[in-house]
Amino acid sequence: MSDLKLTRNLQDPDGFYANLLAMHEGLSKAESDAFNARLILIMANHIGDEQLLARALHLAAESAPEGRHGL
Amino acid sequence: MNKIFEIPLYPYARHPDQDATHPVRHKVIIIGAGPVGLAAAIDLAQRDVPVVVLDDNDRVSFGSRAICFAKRTLEILDRLGCGEAAVEKGVTWNTGRVFFDEREIYAFDLLPEDGHKRPAFINLQQYYFEQFLFERVQQLVDAGKPIEIRGRNRVEAIGAHPDHVRLEIETPEGSYELHSDWLIACDGAGSPTRRMMGLDFVGRVFEDNFLIADVVMKADFPTERWFWFDPPFNRGQSALLHRQPDNVWRIDLQLGCDIDREAEKRPERVIPRLKEMLGEEVEFELEWVSIYTFQCRRMERFRHGRVIFAGDAAHQVSPFGARGANSGLQDVDNLCWKLAMVLEGQAPERLLDSYDWERVCGADENILNSTRSTDFITPKSDISKVFRNAVLDLAARHEFARPLVNSGRLSVPCVYDEGPLNTEDATGLPARTRPGAPVVDAPLGEGWLLDALGQGFTLLAVDVSIPEDLTLAGFALTTLSVSAEDNPTLRARYLGDAQKAIYLIRPDQHVAARWTDYDAEAVTAALTHAIAKA
Numbered sequence: 001m002s003d004l005k006l007t008r009n010l011q012d013p014d015g016f017y018a019n020l021l022a023m024h025e026g027l028s029k030a031e032s033d034a035f036n037a038r039l040i041l042i043m044a045n046h047i048g049d050e051q052l053l054a055r056a057l058h059l060a061a062e063s064a065p066e067g068r069h070g071l
Numbered sequence: 072m073n074k075i076f077e078i079p080l081y082p083y084a085r086h087p088d089q090d091a092t093h094p095v096r097h098k099v100i101i102i103g104a105g106p107v108g109l110a111a112a113i114d115l116a117q118r119d120v121p122v123v124v125l126d127d128n129d130r131v132s133f134g135s136r137a138i139c140f141a142k143r144t145l146e147i148l149d150r151l152g153c154g155e156a157a158v159e160k161g162v163t164w165n166t167g168r169v170f171f172d173e174r175e176i177y178a179f180d181l182l183p184e185d186g187h188k189r190p191a192f193i194n195l196q197q198y199y200f201e202q203f204l205f206e207r208v209q210q211l212v213d214a215g216k217p218i219e220i221r222g223r224n225r226v227e228a229i230g231a232h233p234d235h236v237r238l239e240i241e242t243p244e245g246s247y248e249l250h251s252d253w254l255i256a257c258d259g260a261g262s263p264t265r266r267m268m269g270l271d272f273v274g275r276v277f278e279d280n281f282l283i284a285d286v287v288m289k290a291d292f293p294t295e296r297w298f299w300f301d302p303p304f305n306r307g308q309s310a311l312l313h314r315q316p317d318n319v320w321r322i323d324l325q326l327g328c329d330i331d332r333e334a335e336k337r338p339e340r341v342i343p344r345l346k347e348m349l350g351e352e353v354e355f356e357l358e359w360v361s362i363y364t365f366q367c368r369r370m371e372r373f374r375h376g377r378v379i380f381a382g383d384a385a386h387q388v389s390p391f392g393a394r395g396a397n398s399g400l401q402d403v404d405n406l407c408w409k410l411a412m413v414l415e416g417q418a419p420e421r422l423l424d425s426y427d428w429e430r431v432c433g434a435d436e437n438i439l440n441s442t443r444s445t446d447f448i449t450p451k452s453d454i455s456k457v458f459r460n461a462v463l464d465l466a467a468r469h470e471f472a473r474p475l476v477n478s479g480r481l482s483v484p485c486v487y488d489e490g491p492l493n494t495e496d497a498t499g500l501p502a503r504t505r506p507g508a509p510v511v512d513a514p515l516g517e518g519w520l521l522d523a524l525g526q527g528f529t530l531l532a533v534d535v536s537i538p539e540d541l542t543l544a545g546f547a548l549t550t551l552s553v554s555a556e557d558n559p560t561l562r563a564r565y566l567g568d569a570q571k572a573i574y575l576i577r578p579d580q581h582v583a584a585r586w587t588d589y590d591a592e593a594v595t596a597a598l599t600h601a602i603a604k605a
């Protein structure tokens with residue numbers, strides 16, 4: 001089993017970030033939420049590995065600012 | 072009109088027990104002649120255990136209730152002697168269609184696996200299901216089996232004692248008292264037994280209301296299951312259309328939380344709604360309309376000394392996934408051989424604790440599955456709705472998202488992994504027939520594997536020789552020697568890569584133990600363990 005990558009893995013971080021924001025441009029809040037949900041599902045299916053996904057879910061929860069979303 | 076649910080099948084008749092000076096003591100009393108109580112009575116009577124069934128009513132249940140009966144249930148009915156009647160009358164379907172908003176997003180074929188006597192499931196009105204069970208009871212009565220149903224006998228009070236149970240029963244001619252060594256409470260989700268004993272029933276209540284209508288129509292909708300998310304005719308809600316025998320269709324419309332239940336049930340409200348769904352030109356007649364809310368909950372324990380709970384009395388699920396009656400039948404399957412052996416003095420009373428362990432495990436699995444379906448169908452928060460709709464939008468275009476669509480996961484039997492009666496598994500045999508799993512059917516000559524199993528324990532030998540007459544630990548086992556040589560289905564299900572195998576199969580057709588060779592001592596030990604003797 002491969003571990004969840006927590007070191008730099010994107011070749012072009014600025015490029016990806018810009019693309020991500022560009023996709024949201026002009027979308028309403030509801031449309032943006034729907035977009036994000038589709039994106040998560042597409043990526044989750046691609047990863048497939050359930051342990052990796054569980055790690056990612058926890059990491060996302062743990063990384064919330066202190067006091068706002070502690071587990 | 073005389074539909075089956077309008078005919079008293081077991082009308083009240085005075086019984087000599089009512090005139091006895093001292094309360095008569097019975098071996099087993101069952102409260103409730105619903106699908107679960109009737110099945111339990113048949114199972115016990117077939118094992119020659121005398122049984123009395125008490126029911127408040129005198130006929131099959133009416134109204135919109137169970138329609139989907141799964142393969143395992145049909146297999147259990149085969150063992151109980153009424154599988155054929157159910158399958159003959161039932162409707163078999165294979166195609167499901169899922170709609171979202173105004174369009175069909177995909178269709179699926181259930182592609183049921185070959186090599187089983189029974190289909191993945193059938194649709195059949197619950198009143199027919201109960202009728203077939205009742206007819207089987209009558210057959211057994213005619214054959215002299217010790218089984219009796221007393222209609223309009225309502226249990227009013229229960230006294231549970233360490234070695235027996237006292238019941239106070241109300242009839243049209245007054246009340247009387249009975250004693251019983253054992254009591255099986257199959258008195259439904261509202262179980263008066265549970266209430267009278269002050270026992271808990273905890274879990275989740277879903278707030279959404281559902282309008283369930285059974286309509287008779289001569290429309291040529293195909294024999295398919297259609298499920299809508301957020302359709303134009305029921306905005307923001309879900310809908311289901313499913314065929315039953317006799318041109319009856321089950322329609323299920325989610326109505327949301329804050330509704331006027333009485334108003335929604337009125338034909339002047341229901342009919343336009345259905346017309347919008349089915350099309351103006353379609354002619355139909357309402358057979359039954361009701362409004363339900365659903366719960367997912369169970370008792371903490373199903374055995375309380377001499378009182379044992381089964382079916383809806385012990386656990387309740389939302390109907391998405393058709394796990395109510397189906398799981399109740401598995402309770403019966405699990406319980407009756409154990410109770411019969413305890414009554415015969417062949418097994419210690421603690422064998423019944425394994426009923427509790429195994430069926431609580433089954434109930435938890437069913438509750439988990441039906442809760443997940445309910446959460447998908449009726450999203451509880453804005454974000455869960457966002458994800459739900461994202462899944463549906465993706466599913467319209469991409470195969471990967473379709474398994475995430477959850478409009479009900481159809482009932483499959485629970486595998487009792489780690490169960491208290493299992494013996495440690497041998498290595499190298501197929502996972503699906505591991506200890507704790509229900510036996511998987513396979514063709515056998517002109518017939519079927521499941522039909523060849525005994526009512527007691529069976530030793531199945533695949534390409535190994537075993538003695539024909541086998542008595543181990545004082546029990547005569549049914550032996551079944553088969554060959555996988557020209558039977559690839561049997562090979563895949565029972566051997567995998569192995570050359571030979573021995574399976575010890577319980578009376579409820581679950582695997583207790585298996586080996587890759589015959590060893591009388593090992594089988595004896597596993598058998599003793601499977602009846603909680605060691």
Ligand SMILES: Cc1cc2nc3c(=O)[nH]c(=O)nc-3n(C[C@H](O)[C@H](O)[C@H](O)COP(=O)(O)OP(=O)(O)OC[C@H]3O[C@@H](n4cnc5c(N)ncnc54)[C@H](O)[C@@H]3O)c2cc1C
Nearest residue numbers: 103105106107127137138139226258259382383395396397
């Ligand atoms: C809309 C709907 C759809 C469903 N669809 C499905 C489905 O597709 N598949 C499926 O498997 N399940 C389905 N179910 C669930 C199924 O109907 C139940 O799980 C099933 O009826 C439970 O059977 P039971 O014998 O445990 O209880 P019940 O059928 O409720 O029977 C209880 C019996 O006990 C009797 N009784 C009660 N109190 C007393 C008393 N004090 N004295 C004497 N007798 C008493 C009653 O008269 C009754 O006959 C559905 C349910 C609903 C509501």
